Amino acid sequence: MSITSAATLATLDRTGPRRITDLAVIEGVTQPAMTVLVRVMEESGLVERRGDPSDKRVTLVCLTGAGASYVRARRRAGVEAFARLIDELTREEVNALKAALPALLHLAELEDQDREGAKQ
Structure with missing residues (x-):
């Protein structure tokens, strides 16, 4: 998984559902690049697109259960790696x-x- 993909999943986990344009700005990529990235993560089952209940014209990118599990596993692995290093x-x-x-x-x-x- 690319750094931008992992960062995007972490952003969704931290902030909740977002528009593709918002994600592109936050992650520092173009909107077309974020659209492709979201499509790939959607095909992998990590995110899904949903309509915004407050504005039917807007589509939001949401973390799936699998996406949330992936973010938690990465965080856990990072914590464990730092713990091993701190022990030294x-x-x-x-x-x-x-x-x-x-x-x-x-x-x-x-x-x-x-x-x-x-x-x-």
């Missing part, structure tokens, strides 16, 4: 990571704000 650090290095957590969380918040600004 010295106590001082672990303490340095702990001290950096507030700044890292702030960076994640800033990234979310940037993504939200990009979709508007």
Whole structure:
């Protein structure tokens, strides 16, 4: 799976159903490229298209159960990989990571704000 596909699935998991145009902006690709990507993920059973109940002219891309399972499995694998690596650090290095957590969380918040600004 491509990085953009995985990122798109993670975005849908985090934010809920989105328009293809919104996904394209968030992931930094063209609308035609996102349309192709969504079609491939739809054929794989990871996403589906649904009508927007608030605007019948709009189609939303939604994560399927299989897509949500895939995102959870990737996250779990990432956590396990980091845990194994952290186990190899010295106590001082672990303490340095702990001290950096507030700044890292702030960076994640800033990234979310940037993504939200990009979709508007």
